[in-house]
Amino acid sequence: MQFLQQLVNGITIGAFYALVALGYTMVYGVLKLINFAHGDLFMWGAYLGLTGLTVALAALGYTTPWAILPVVIFVMTSVALMGVLVERIAYRPLRSAGRLAPVISALGVAFILESLARNVYGASWKTYPQGLTPSGGLVLAGGVRVSLMQIIVLVASFLLMAGLYLFVHRTRVGTAMRAVSLDHDVSRLMGVDVDRIIMIVFLIGPGLGGVAGLIVALYYGSFDFTLGWIFGLKAFIAAILGGIGNIPGAMLGGMLLGIIETLGAGYMSPQWKDVIAYIILILILIFRPTGLLGERVAEKL
Amino acid sequence: MALLEIENLHTYYGYVHALKGINLTVEEGEIVTLIGANGAGKTTTLRTISGLIRPREGRIVFDGQEIQGMPAHKIVQMGICHAPEGRQIFSTLTVMENLNMGAYTLGGDKETIEENRRRVFDLFPRLEERKNQLGGTLSGGEQQMLTIGRALMSRPRLLMLDEPSLGLAPLLVKTIFEIIKEINQRGVTILLVEQNARAALKIAHRGYVLETGRVVLSGPAQELLQDERVRKAYLGER
Known part of the structure; x- marks a missing residue:
């Protein structure tokens, strides 16, 4: 029973x-760049969510979960625009500068975004307004409890991921995205405006990340400016675990990491969950450097 | 007026002066071939025309319009398609998705795309049989067919083929060249880069011989086939 309970919690995380x-x-796919600023864009989703909710509730004059909906849209668009701005300013000028320079630039952007959040919002822990998230839930067979919030989180995440998957695999622009991640020049020869596709990736990735920041903050209730770094690094491990550049891989890697971490924390002790996460990362790098779903099809000679 | 006119084209890779003043023309309906050794500038010429590299100097006029310096995706829209060398298909996309990428500039025009796909499948029935396979799982010959078929999906007026025979078995080379001829007979102008000079000159109307970034010889393909220098340097005769 404890196992099932931990499993439910693990799947949520x-x-x-x-x-x-x-x-x-996604960014790694099209640019072969580890966008270290992504975790901090995600964190900005949490902060902008706080601002948005405060403003929305003040305007309404009373507390209702429906206030979250316009805030989702606000957070998604603003973080997406931040992502595009980061690409324009910090990555595009370095496009032909080799692999190292953009990574350093990404680290720089990460620190800037983090300091900016600390300076704007302060270093103290921030708490989301009370009474926004539904309480209550279900008790399944064996006493396993699933909160209503967990169900909402899972349904929302699933819908976002399914939508992304369909977009990437069923649409013209999605196919172009996969083509660009294989070869920029050949994609250009097909008539693809590669810069535009990269821009779309920087809209979607940070857009989803920003919403994730909002959902995480709603779920836990409080956070501070280190959220981006800690959570971002874990998500990065998840991407490596699944095979970086591979979209279903990121989904699988995230789920696996969440489950393993939670089981480890449950059966050993919560202090050990980061140790477990990073040991997993090292083991993958040693035994399967391409990740679980990475590069299964042979490239051309 | 020629479909494609190139005047005094100079291209650099960093400090390397790769094209040193190329002049060439391609008339509507022709097959024109560029032959020459490795490093002569054949691929660079195609990459400059298709907009992957910007020339430092010179003019490229396609259908009366100057296109040098335009971004590659705009040049495709004008009706030039470049099938790159080395069978650069999208290996983790299916054959169908590869073809759809070739029709990217047509946007959502499903009818035209379907019609173009029909023509490609007519030329390469093999691709239809394998349409749901991943590109990377095709044989070398099939990948070359896909490279050419994909380039035809946008129904270009000028098709530029880079080394379509590279690494293929002799029998397949023959098939590929027959298909190139057929594509031309269906109304597509072709600029063909080849190391297999004999095969290229046999199907071409005219040819240019490139050496270290310059055109050293040009003329009707039949004359080049008979030319002493060409026979010695490129046709392996002594």
């Missing part, structure tokens, strides 16, 4: 990791 991991993996 895994869904967060998966949503954030998608941003890492």
Whole structure:
């Protein structure tokens, strides 16, 4: 029973990791760049969510969960625009500068975004307004409890991921995205405006990440400016675990990491969950450097 | 007026002066071939025309319009399609998705795309049999067919083929060249880069011989086939 309970909790956390991991993996796909700023964009989702909710509730004059809906849209668009801005300013000028320079630039952006959040919102823990998230839930057979909030989180994450998957695999622009991640020049020869596709990736990845920040903050209730770094690094591990550059891989990697971490914390002690997460990362790097779903099809000679 | 006119084209890779003043023309309906050794500038010429590299100097006029310096995706829209060398298909996309990428500039025009796909499948029935397979799982010959078929999906007026025979078995080379001829007979102008000079000159109307970034010889393909220098340098005769 305890196992099932931990599994439910693990899947919830895994869904967060998966949503954030998608941003890492999509950017890596098209630019072969680890966008270290992604975790902090995610964190900005939490902060902008706080601002948005405060404003929305003040305007309404009373507390209702429906206030979350316009805030979701506000957070998604603003973090998406931040993502596009980061790409324009910090990555595009370095497009032909090799692999290292953009990564350093990404680290720089990460620190800037983090300091900015601390300076704007302060270093103290922030708490979301009370009474926004539904309480209550279900008790399944064997006494396993699933809260209504967990169900909402899982349904929302699933819908976002399914939508992304369909977009990438069923639409013209999605196919172009996969083509660009294989070869920029050949994609250009097909008539694809590669810069535009990269921009779309920087809209979708941070957009999803921002919403994930909002959902995480709603779920836990409070956070501070280190959220991006800690959570972002975990999501990055999840992306590597699933095979970076691979979208279903990021979803799988996120879920697995969430489950393993939670089981480890439950059966050993919560202090050990980061140790477990990073041991997993090292083991993957040693035994399966391409990740679980990475690069299964042979490339051309 | 020629479909494609190139005047005094200079292209650099960093400090390397790769094209040193190329002049060439392609008339509507022709097959024109560029032959020459490795490093002569054949691929660079195609990459400059298709907009992957910007020339430092010179003019490229396609259908009366200057296109040098335009981004590659705009040049495709004008009706030039470049099938790159080395069978650069999208290996983790299916054959169908590869073809759809070739029709990217047509947007959502499903009818035209379907019609173009029909023509490609007519030329390469093999691709239809394998349409749901991943590109990377095709044989070398099939990948070359996909490279050409994909380039035809946008129904270009000028098709530029880079080394379509590279690494293929002799029998397949023959098939590919027959298909190139057929594509031309269906009304597509072709600029063909080849190391297999004999095969290329046999199907071409005219040819240019490139050496270290310059055109050293040009003329009707039949004359080049008979030319002493060409026979010695490129046709392996002594």
